[in-house]
Amino acid sequence: MKLQRNNGLRATALAALAVSGALVLTACGSDNNAGDTTGGAGDKTAAATNIKCDDAKGQLMASGSSAQKNAMDLWVKNYMAACTGVEINYKSSSSGEGIVAFNQGTVGFAGSDSALKPEEVAESKKICSGGQGINLPMVGGPIAIGYNVPGVENLVLDAPTIAKIFNSDIKKWNDPAIAKLNPGAKLPDKAIQAFHRSEDSGTTQNLGKYLGKAAPNEWKYEAEKKWPAKGGQAASGSAGVAAQVKQVEGAIGYFELSYATSQSIPTVDISTGAAAPVKATSENASKAIAAAKIEGTGKDLALKLDYATKAEGAYPIVLVTYEIVCDKGNKADSLSTVKSFLTYTASDEGQKVLSEAGYAPIPAEINAKVRETVNSLS
Known part of the structure; x- marks a missing residue:
């Protein structure tokens, strides 16, 4: 042309x-x-x-x-x-x-x-x-934990609870562990439908790194691109997981924040041990990514992230996408x-x-x- x-x-x-x-x-x-x-x-x-x-x-x-x-x-x-x-x-x-x-x-x-x-x-x-x-x-950016539980707003979860949900150890939305983190919330006696990526995914690996660091007793899997845990349902790509969470009542899944924003999917606030639970926002993710260190050598600029951060306002489930x-x-x-x-x-x-x-x-x-x-x- x-x-x-x-x-x-x-x-x-x-x-x-x-x-x-x-x-x-x-x-x-x-x-x-x-x-x-x-x-x-x-x-x-x-x-x-x-x-x-x-x-x-x-x-x-x-x-x-x-x-x-x-x-x-x-x-x-x-x-x-x-x-x-x-x-x-x-x-x-x-x-x-x-x-x-x-x-x-x-x-x-x-x-x-x-x-x-x-x-x-x-x-x-x-x-x-x-x-x-x-x-x-x-x-x-942040890896958002999106959910579909009508009537429940500002859902708070911590790393051990997220690990148990995605490992099929917590199966109902009114489980005591979820209720303890959300006093006053009207949690339904409804089955949790957990969705994960069907193909090898860096997003999966980054979620695994977070869970492995922040909930080592509950998440004993190696952080790999392939989904490691038992149970759950698979969908293709971040778009596929987001679509399932949007459509299926009782669903929960993980994907980059823009997929939640574009489809008006509510996201989980993460209890990290800081004074207040942290929302999934680009600003809060930036606070976590700002602490990253370059661990690559030569011209390689691979970063080391702190997934177990307890810094105020730092959203811990983050990813960095590299162009290779x-x-x-x-x-x-x-x-x-x-x-x-x-x-x-x-x-x-x-x-x-x-x-x-x-x-x-x-x-x-x-x-x-x-x-x-x-x-x-x-």
Whole structure:
């Protein structure tokens, strides 16, 4: 597609917006300017002028984490409106599938809610000529525990209780452990329908890390991408779990906060041992993510999170989604597009999109290193 002047440029930009705009606005549900089409379009155009397209061209394939899907939809929409003639195709599947696709060489980058394992890094060296796969933290946010119990608002749970629910050890909503955390609530004598991810998922792994650290006596499973516990029901992707919780009375499940926000699914407040239970918000997740430390070496920026935090107002069930790329040996035909797109997502403008969509931006000092690393990719 060649860049055309005036009407051609407008038509191309509007076409790109039409492809993803409806899905993004439906999924995120956080833009209240839908009725102000003139002002909204002006804002989007102004933002798009700050995106540096550089030598980006053609189609860039990427896949992985469904937790970052709503953020990725917004980024892709904004980027394609600015960089006409470029198509970013992000397939929302799962972290596990994204890593497999990356190590098979079928995508320019992958999204994963957990850092590459040593064996996955070793596998990546076959694809990254002279280099290896590295983790670039790009999206932060809370893993919300959504529930469907009519008449029950501001439900409070702690880590041991959540662990017992998802391990099928607590089976009724009026269980004494839940009642003790929610005095005065009218909890029904109704079966709990717990939903988890059906495929390998970084979101599952991060929930497992939280439960393993905060409720070690109740959750004795290793934190893996594959769901480890007995019982429960499976659904595909964060969207699938959220849909089941929305539809099934008595349900509970876990997914990135924007899925709860977009579908008006109530979320659990977490009792951490702090003075008050902590709500699942991007601001509260940011307080937890801000304490993260870089544990990767070289250009790898994998983070270590404190899942057992008791800091006031810090929401403990958080994830960081990484964009996985080669430090060296990226495909020549997609390298310029990968660098251009990830430069935008890591920019102040790109990170601001996260806050507006219910995600948590990456802390500034870590994000500065992400930008430096993106610039050095080869």
